[in-house]
Amino acid sequence: MTEIRTRQRAASSLSDSDVSCADAESASLLPVNCAINSTDRVTPPHDKFKVVYIIFYLLGVGTLLPWNMFITAKGYFIYQLRNSTMPASEYQEAQTTLQLSYESAIAVSNMVPNLLLQVANTSLAGRVSINKRIVGSLVVMILTFLVTLIFTKLNVVAWQSGFYAVTIITVILSSAASALLSSSLFGLAARFPQQHIQAVMGGMGLGGVFSAVAELIVLSVGSSVTASAFWYFFLAVLVLILAILSYFLLLNLDYAKHYQGQDEVMIIVERPVSTAKGFFSQYLKILRLIWPYALSVVLVFFVTLAMFPSITSEVQSVNHGSSNWTDKYFIPLYCFLLFNCGDLAGRMSAAYFSLPKPRISILFLSIIRLVFIPLFIMCNAQPRNNLPVWFNSDVYPIIIMVVFSLSNGYLSTLALMHAPALVSKQQSELTGSLMALSMTVGLSLGSAVSYGFVILVKTM
Structure with missing residues (x-):
């Protein structure tokens, strides 16, 4: 009788949940299985030295790097789009059409793909592996920053319109990748205890502090516009490479495996793929x-x-x-x-x-x-x-x-x-x-x- 009552209580708790297996056809995005998680019943491994927390912090820094870097390096792009008939030192005087439109174009190029990819990612959840979404977005961001890094060493005065177009394309691609990364990262962090979402948010804030401090250092040192931009984007590439390496480390940590469900005891219920x-x-x-x-x-x-x-x-x-x-x-x-x-x-x-x-x-x-x-x-x-x-x-x-x-x-x-x-x-x-x-x-x-x-x- 005790065993029966225990099972009845367990069944009751499942049927009372907000999104349960009984509602699988209409309530879940998982296309095949509905799983009862064992993480509530098993004591999780210890996050030694807060490694998982630090990794989420670092990934949070990476999510806003495109926006922070392209805004912080505004002076560099204004310099590259300058009026070529005037002395280079006067690049902010008598601004060209491309210079005047740069900031608004960056804002639109950032926000539109950001919003579209955030919407798309809610449909990708459960359909495309979260690992593919996170790693893929980081790779795209690294490639776009590498392209921008190369341009800091080139003389683009003779083809400013082409440089402007390439810059807008890189902003669109990096912003789309950033949106996919942030949305997927919040989805991943939501599987963990609450402090890991705080780590992602803290990382985003730290990225902003980094860009602000970098701007002040450049103002104080007085380095050239192109040299400053080179180091901005070089550091961004290093941070993103470190982020992707740390994510691979995350996948192999017992603490992370526990909350991602890789070490769970699963009760599987087959059900048809959900409709729109x-x-x-x-x-x-x-x-x-x-x-x-x-x-x-x-x-x-x-x-x-x-x-x-x-x-x-x-x-x-x-x-x-x-x-x-x-x-x-x-x-x-x-x-x-x-x-x-x-x-x-x-x-x-x-x-x-x-x-x-x-x-x-x-x-x-x-x-x-x-x-x-x-x-x-x-x-x-x-x-x-x-x-x-x-x-x-x-x-x-x-x-x-x-x-x-x-x-x-x-x-x-x-x-x-x-x-x-x-x-x-x-x-x-x-x-x-x-x-x-x-x-x-x-x-x-x-x-x-x-x-x-x-x-x-x-x-x-």
Whole structure:
């Protein structure tokens, strides 16, 4: 009788789960099997020296390298697209059409493939091996950076239009690969304990700090534009090679095998391949569970990209023109380094400090972040016409930036950590991918409206 009651309780727990084997035809993306995971019953191996955590951190750094590097090296691309009839030292004067269109073209070339690949990856989950998606995306990113690295040693003045076209193509390819990597990586990390999602988010933040510090070093040393770009992209290639090697190491670690299901005892139930209607049904089931976290991520990154860097980089020191600090270093330090350091600190703190009733509190605080839009607009963002400057001191934008960046990293990481806990282990990868898609939607919406806020400030 005890054995029968035990089995009845086990069957009951399965039938009550949000996405169960009983719902296999309409609720699961796995095309053949539905598995009952043994990782809840078996004590996991120890992650010695936090190796798996460090690998996820390194992979997180790699996910945003294309965006960070192409934005940080903007000066290099402006130099290569300069007016060839003028002295090279005056490459920022009387800018050409290609120079003027570069930044907007990079933004579109990054966001469009990013969004499309994030959507596509939710369909690839369970159909294409996650190993193929992660390794393939890293290989594509390495190849595109190698092409860009070679161009830093070439004189492209005679064929600037061709160089511009090749650059846009490399941005599209690297951004698509980056989107596939980040979405797959969040799906993989969702199979592990929560701190591994925090590691991915922390790695993304660390990548931003790296690019900001590199920019400051170049400003201080005064190296040539092409030499600086060479080292930017050379370091990016090294980081990506290290990332792909570390991923191969991850596949062979007992701790990782345990959570990826390679050492599991499986109960297999054959079932037909899911239909398109089944896919959509599963998405809805998961979204009904995680929507507060998904909406929080959309709101957090919408507000962040609406202001950063389009408006925040226009905020000048109120003492502009008085010293090297106010003219040369204020924006790189206040806008880029301070933001990336605060963002990284917020992502790291999510591993140690949570919030009560996270489904409600994270969404509430994400809505409150909308207040940063008028706050930054009322700082000394220049040029502007009749719009008044309410915060006429350098202290205010610095304080606002600290809270802005900390809340961006903290709230987004908490939401991404909590969401996979609401679904079954079989659906954790898809949940991670859906949360990554939410992040991309927020980034895309924020980027789309940022130009409107720039025009608003300049014309009012």
